[in-house]
Amino acid sequence: MKLRLRLALTAVAVAVPAVFALVQVEHSVRRRTTDEVIIASTLSQMQSGGRERCEAAPETWMVRARSPQRPPWEREGLPDGTGPAAGGPRPGDEGPPRMGTRGPLGRRLPPVNLYPFDGQFVSRNPQAPALDDELRKGVQDDGVGVRRYSKADGALVQDLLLRMPWDGGPCEYVLARRVEPAESPEVGLPPLYVWGVPTLILLSAMVVALGPVVQRLRRLTDEVRASSGSGYEQPVTVSGSDEIAELARAFQQARAEIQAQMAHQQAREQTLRDFLANTTHDVMTPLTVLQGHLAAMQQRMRAGEPLESGLMLSAMSEAHYMASLVHNLGAAARLEAGAPQVQHAPVDLNALVSRVLGRHQPIARPQRIALESGVPATPTWVMGDETLLEQAVSNVVLNGIRYGREDGHVAVVLEKTRQQTFHLRVIDDGPGISEEERSRILERRFRGNEARTREPQGQGLGLHIVHNVVELHGWKMTLAPSEYGGLEVAFTGPLMSPPE
Incomplete structure (x- = not known):
């Protein structure tokens, strides 16, 4: 009606x-x-x-x-x-x-x-x-x-x-x-003048009073349609202090929410496009190198020649690099798409450190880099997303291996404090990073001069992801020169009671 x-x-x-x-x-x-x-x-x-x-x-x-x-x-x-x-x-x-x-x-x-x-x-x-x-x-x-x-x-x-x-x-x-x-x-x-005149006055008063209401409703309808047609860029300008103005303000709030959701959706789509573009571009180089190594090994096997250990190690390094690159790009997509779906669950940092070091032993051993650890005798429980935390620690350890010197060391030290906090440090004895570069190393795509020289195909995502993961969990992260000449990356955060 x-x-x-x-x-x-x-x-x-x-x-x-x-x-x-x-x-x-x-x-x-x-x-x-x-x-x-x-x-x-x-x-x-x-x-x-x-x-x-x-x-x-x-x-x-x-x-x-x-x-x-x-x-x-x-x-x-x-x-x-x-x-x-x-x-x-x-x-x-x-x-x-x-x-x-x-x-x-x-x-x-x-x-x-x-x-x-x-x-x-x-x-x-x-x-x-x-x-x-x-x-x-x-x-x-x-x-x-x-x-x-x-x-x-x-x-x-x-x-x-x-x-x-x-x-x-x-x-x-x-x-x-x-x-x-x-x-x-x-x-x-x-007589007619007894009831007709008051009735006419009443109807006229209602028409006069309701006329502006109908006009304001029509104006509101036109502005809402115009806003919808413009992708909710055009605002609704009906003002006042009555119920129609409240309805207009409700449309404005709905418009702002729709714009925020559209912007969020566009950001997610852009992140997905960037992820696909980065993955396609970044994986192609190590994949091409890996294909070359595999082709060379196949030719040697056909010719009955022994395989060179350096060739095998290089192929392994490229495969490990592609795996870490894909993991980092996936983590970056989650972190930059808005509020990621973080799984808050108990995480044992002792077991996490053991898994990270075991995963990187095959890449550290050919470079004669020793991976060492020192963790408490009892489990160290924290609340967080285990996948993101493991990726963050892996990035720091991988950087220590990749940019470390031969016969070097990368150590992960985990300690508990009396203030019911933990202190996790990743220490290496590599070339280190200058103070000027340390202030920018957490920026996305930034890579230090030494890193660009040693690993020109690197993407500069590692420490940027580490920094975002730490902020997401409310922890603190510091970069400082290690006492052995390399870099020390430290994480500090609250402990939790052991799960039952």
Whole structure:
């Protein structure tokens, strides 16, 4: 359902009860005013000679009442009386006396029949209706008893029992009965100006009030569509302090979140493209060298010549380098794609150091580099991602092997402190790194002069990944010259209680 139709139905739903209430109020005012007119007319009639005539012949009291005094705007154009000057009945009149009156708004009221009653609520007029308890109680409490009821034909009958300003006699009370025919305005709708004008004002006010709301909603709809069409680059500018402004701000928040997700997705896609490009480019060189070594070994085997140990060691070195390169590129993709899915689980650093050194023994042995370790007697437990931590330690150890000297050493020392922290150091006795280069060595793709000379195919990802992994776990990392002339890379972080 359209908003405009919904608002129109709402306006009708509001206007109908309002009109009904106005009609009820108008009917109530009309009845109350009619009662006041009848009471005033009856009292005036009885005090201006009606009492004497009523008490003289209560069984056949046939005096015609005069019109009551009314305001000028109701009095204009009305007859000045309803009977002869003597007040007697017109020829042919029968029954109780009748009083012609004008009701509210100048409307002529139907005839009112008057019936006399004494102090015991007994009438000598045989045509007088019986009085019920409601009328008696009303006149005793308030001086006026009022009762209204409808006949079977729909006519409205109104009885007013009035106490006269004297005591005793057959006319101590007078019953005024008025009968409204079924087609009378009393039982229908009031005049059009009574309910039509307020209804028109109400509907006009609702249209005026709801018009700007519809315009703001249309503007908001257009701006949201325009923002969606522009890839959520165009903002939603509807402002204010109402519910529509709150909806606009909610769209703005949703737009910002969508833009952030789109940027994150683009970053992930770009990282994947970079990873594929780097992997394709970086693996091709060592793969080509490895293929050459394997082809040379195949030719020697066919010719029956013995294999050279240097050729075998070179092939092994290239294969090891490709494996470490792929691992580093994968770790870099995880770290740079946003918040990686880090698995926080207990990790035993003693076992991690043992695995790293065992993995690098085949590459260190041909270069006559000794791998040594010193770890506590009991397991050293930390919380972290075991795969990333092992990759970080492997990168540091591999750098020590790759850039170390022959007959050199690479040592991994793990210690526990009294402050419930660990201190892991990777020490080598290689050429080391200058202080100027140490300040930049953690940057991605940066490689020191010695590294570029010794390993021109290196990508400079190793220590950059190490630094990111350490920051991700909230640890500290330092680079410093070792006491043996090489480089010392240290990690410090909190310990955890042994898992149960």
